[in-house]
Amino acid sequence: MSRANTHGKPSYSASGHQHKKQFGQNFLNNDGIIRQIVNAIHPQPDQHLVEIGPGEAALTTPLVQQVKRLDIIEIDRDLHQPLRNKLGHYPAFALHQADALSFDYAQLVTDNQPLRLVGNLPYNISSPLIFHLLNYLDSIADMHFMLQKEVVERLTATPGHKAFGRLSVMVQYYCEAELLFIVGPQHFDPPPKVDSAIVRLTPRRPLPYQATHLADFAALVKQSFAMKRKTLRNNLKGWLDDADYAACDIDPSLRAEALAVADFVTLANHYTQKQKDT
Template sequence: MSKKPAGHKARKRFGQNFLHDQGIIRQIIRSISPREGQHMVEIGPGLGALTEELLAEANALDAIELDRDLIPILRTKFFNYEDRFRIFETDALKFDFAELRTDDRPLRVVGNLPYNISTPLIFHLLSHAGLIQDMHFMLQKEVVDRLASEPGTSDYGRLGIMTQYFCKVEPLFLVPPGAFNPAPKVDSAIVRLTPHTVLPHPAISERMLQDLLRTAFSQRRKTLRNNLRTLLDAEALTALEIDPGLRPERLTLAEFVRISDYLSGIEAEHHGAE
């Protein structure tokens, strides 16, 4: 297990908190259960605490790291893996994960995600869900609560609905602040996201569903009648068997897909008439 090298301080602008608790590291590795021959991908390896264990089990790993000062540290530490340890110096938010595919093996993605980019990065990865077997992330507990949230709860919103559209969500266990250096001011948690082989509620247009959710949750305390008035009227909602007087967090994924498909139909008619 590596210690933090002298001279490298965790950087606030990268949201860095380095994992050092061996018990937590072992628990994470047991949850992931990496195997030789699998295509493992680590986002933000940092100082290599998880990387070391992932390589020991899988014998090969692709790493995506933005902090250029960490890359020589990682290359030195894992030099004996040669071409089985590839580092991509890039921003994971802008990276095309399809570039990692060298054969038909799906990607198994792991990451201790910086809190400041966790939500946009998850949305970015969901756009590559067809390439991915599963994802194991260390996230702020609050984000995991949102990912796993159910209708009618305060955590329920766009992030959870779209993640559940693409994936099965399994919160695994909590990680205390003391497991990191420096210690964050919040609790963390490990979550497993497993892309559905068959979408349970496929939408005609995922873009339309995203736009609908963005609009529906723009003002959480207002009703669907108010929030969606620019997209469809109360009569249309009623015709879809949805109460326009409900707040958005009361609707299920299936009901949002129903509205989205209705809007896609209107859009198609509009384009057909042009």
């Protein structure tokens, strides 16, 4: 289980593997924290798990012994043989050399069984990777990730909180997001400069609010937060006018961070209908 390396000089794990900055490698090394993560995931014998970035298999080892199948996505070829040597004898083990940011997760689904994703995601790819994974939610039962604490706070933020933004809205439209616990830097080798946290993302089925046109919804949310200190009226100038806000019963003098996810769906659906009518 790896983590972003924020140090400039090369560093090595206890086994001699050089941590690679471009892959964001800091390895979890605390058995108590690993047990806590496994308990949070609560893997079952008939389940299909996918681990992104196993590193030196700190989390992989207890998981592969408990589930029917564990697919591992690892971009660093230097870790492949050590992983095969350590875990290749387990029937559940399957290793994929791939970039998690472009991997097709739907291809892993067998017997229509949803995937459970886990991983200690590098800081530098966490947000784009989560956006990528939102495309595969039909194939996913849940996700347990270790991320930079600040990112988890953004994922779980509520309207009116300073951390509430585009990532909050897009993820919470699709998923329930829950911060489980915080992990300090001393539990990694080498230690990063910030705290980490475990988040659980559970796809909403069915969606409580349905955007008519997902591309319009995503674009409107992005534009609403284009300049966080500006109001909706300013950020969405050319998109919606005061009559549109009145029809949606939403105050255009508010900043985007004050709106609930349902409000963004209402605005986006109104915008989509407006485009059809013109």
